[in-house]
Amino acid sequence: MSNFNIAWIPGDCIGREVMPAAETILEAVAHKYDVSFNYSRYAWGTDHYFANGRMIPEDAIEQLRPHDAILLGAIGHPKVQDNVTLNGLLLPIRRSFDQYVCERPSKLYAGVESPLKGYEAGSIDLVVVRENTEGEYAQIGGFLYPNLPAETAVQTSVFTRHGCERIIRHAFELATKRNGKKLVTSITKSNAQGYSMVLWDRSFDKVREEFPEIETESLLVDAAAMNFVRRPGSFDVVVGSNLFGDILSDLAAIITGSMGLAPSSNVDPTRNGPSMFEPVHGSAPDIAGKGIANPLAMILSAQMMLEFFGLREAANDVEAAVAKVLAEGQAMPHDLGGSAGTEEVANAVASALQSE
Numbered sequence: 001m002s003n004f005n006i007a008w009i010p011g012d013c014i015g016r017e018v019m020p021a022a023e024t025i026l027e028a029v030a031h032k033y034d035v036s037f038n039y040s041r042y043a044w045g046t047d048h049y050f051a052n053g054r055m056i057p058e059d060a061i062e063q064l065r066p067h068d069a070i071l072l073g074a075i076g077h078p079k080v081q082d083n084v085t086l087n088g089l090l091l092p093i094r095r096s097f098d099q100y101v102c103e104r105p106s107k108l109y110a111g112v113e114s115p116l117k118g119y120e121a122g123s124i125d126l127v128v129v130r131e132n133t134e135g136e137y138a139q140i141g142g143f144l145y146p147n148l149p150a151e152t153a154v155q156t157s158v159f160t161r162h163g164c165e166r167i168i169r170h171a172f173e174l175a176t177k178r179n180g181k182k183l184v185t186s187i188t189k190s191n192a193q194g195y196s197m198v199l200w201d202r203s204f205d206k207v208r209e210e211f212p213e214i215e216t217e218s219l220l221v222d223a224a225a226m227n228f229v230r231r232p233g234s235f236d237v238v239v240g241s242n243l244f245g246d247i248l249s250d251l252a253a254i255i256t257g258s259m260g261l262a263p264s265s266n267v268d269p270t271r272n273g274p275s276m277f278e279p280v281h282g283s284a285p286d287i288a289g290k291g292i293a294n295p296l297a298m299i300l301s302a303q304m305m306l307e308f309f310g311l312r313e314a315a316n317d318v319e320a321a322v323a324k325v326l327a328e329g330q331a332m333p334h335d336l337g338g339s340a341g342t343e344e345v346a347n348a349v350a351s352a353l354q355s356e
Contacts, residue, residue, distance in 0.1 A: 002035045004309055007063075007070040007274065011045040012085075013283035014293035015073025021295030021346035022071060022302040025318060028350045029306065033314045040067065044089060046077035055088030061096045069305050070276040073298065076283035087139060095133050097273035099266035100163065101170050102130035102245065103304070104280060106252035106262065111326040112336060116229065116255055121327075124256050125180060126235040130245025131167040132266055134158045135196075137242040159196040159241070164203035170269065171239035172211040180236035184208070186218040187240035187248065200241065224248060228255060253280060260294025260335045263301035265308065275308060277301040291341045294333035296322055299349055321352035 010019040026037050042063070044056045055075075057063070064070060070093065075085045093099070106128070108114055110121035138158035145151050168186070175184050186204040190197035201218065208216050219227065221244045228235070228251050240248060253262035262280035279297035287293055299322060307315035325331055331348035332338025340348070 002309075002311075003038065004035065004068045005038045005040065005066065006305075007067040008039040008041045009044055009070065010073040011075045011089075011283065012047075012077050013074060013285045013288035014281075015045070015075065015283055017073075017288070017291065017293045017342050018279065018295040018298035019071070019073040021342060021349075022298045024346045024350050025299050025321075025353065026302055028353050029311075029314045029318065032317075032354065033311065035311065035314070045075055046080050046085065049077075049080060049084070049088065055085060056092070061092065064093065064097075064274060067274045069308065070274050071302065071305065072276055072278035074279065074281065074283040076285070078285050091137065091139070093276055094266050097275070098133065098268045098270075099273075099275055100131065100133045100167060101267040101269060102132040102264060103174070103267065104128045104130060104245070104249035104252070104262065104264045105304075106249070106256040108256045109261070109323050109326045111329050111332070112257040112261070114255055114257060116232065119233065124232045126232070126252060127174065127178070127237055128245050128249040128252055129167065129171040129174060129237060129239040130249060131163060131240070131242050133242075134160060134163045135242035157193075157196050159199050161199060161203055164200050165207055168204050168207045168239055169210070171237050172207060172214055175214050175237040176211065178236065181215070181234075182213065183215045183217070183234075183236040184211075185224070185235055185238045186216065187221050187224050187238060187244045188218055189221050189244070191220060196241075204239075221248070225251060228252060249280060258294065258335045260297050260333060261300070262297050263299075263304055265301070265304045267308065275305075277305040277308075291343070292334045293342050294335050295342050295346050296326075296333065296349070299346065317353055317356040318349075320356055321349045324352045325349050 010016040049055050075089050108124040136157045141155040171184050188197045188201055190201050232255050253259045259281040264280050266276040279301050281297055303315050303318040325348045331340040331345050333345050
């Protein structure tokens with residue numbers, strides 16, 4: 001029997017509601033595939049911040065280090081600035097474990113209607129590969145004359161050849177494995193950002209020579225946003241910097257139905273430390289406590305974790321179970337036009353999984 005140790009961080013608001021859904025599915029996986037999951041549960045997030053003045057304890061990274069993976073629900077609270085929650089929990093984990101690859105797949109499933117006309121199930125199937133540890137989120141800068149009329153803010157982006165090349169290379173490697181169009185699209189803005197994005201472009205040109213079988217295109221980020229709406233079915237693997245990947249992956253989630261269907265992974269491919277899996281949707285405080293949060297992004301994030309563990313059959317069956325629930329429409333979550341609550345949707349996926 002394979003055994004996996006998972007750090008369990010529900011976090012805030014709907015994170016606490018969708019995490020039990022992931023546990024329901026993982027219990028079904030454990031029973032069906034003869035694996036076991038051991039959870040270390042951490043009550044970190046804004047409640048910890050209110051009590052202790054910080055999002056995580058000082059030794060949090062060392063507590064997380066022995067685990068095989070981290071599952072995170074969501075972080076964020078309306079009474080705390082987002083820069084506090086981001087820099088207090090998410091970014092320290094991503095950077096400490098060098099989780100430089102963020103994969104955010106978006107697929108149009110049967111039973112889900114895209115807000116764009118004329119797209120059927122499977123016609124949109126792309127993944128945004130986001131650089132996750134440097135770029136625009138490097139948090140280098142500061143304030144001069146704070147709270148005075150001359151207050152000045154300086155924010156510095158950091159792009160290294162090492163960082164650019166390794167995330168671009170990962171995108172190409174992913175394109176060789178997918179059943180898609182064998183296409184990698186680079187997202188840039190080198191017409192305006194004449195240093196950072198020029199380095200990005202040069203890195204892309206260098207790496208693509210290693211993969212002659214993969215087609216490529218390079219788009220300015222504004223053109224990419226337009227084409228995500230105009231021709232979303234033409235994309236396969238899209239690789240971008242921290243900021244560009246963040247924005248475009250949200251757009252990709254919406255054109256395939258909902259943020260409630262958007263999973264993500266934060267991965268160190270070398271596996272020197274644990275990788276982290278989380279839904280893209282955030283903490284959604286406006287619907288917290290109502291029992292209506294869509295748990296499918298959380299379930300699909302756990303599915304990405306199973307694939308990372310090498311449990312490919314289990315991962316494929318979990319996605320198939322999600323697809324079946326969506327196609328049948330009997331347990332459709334609220335954000336997709338249904339009336340099923342969080343627990344009902346999770347139980348429907350678990351039932352479908354057992355029949356796979």
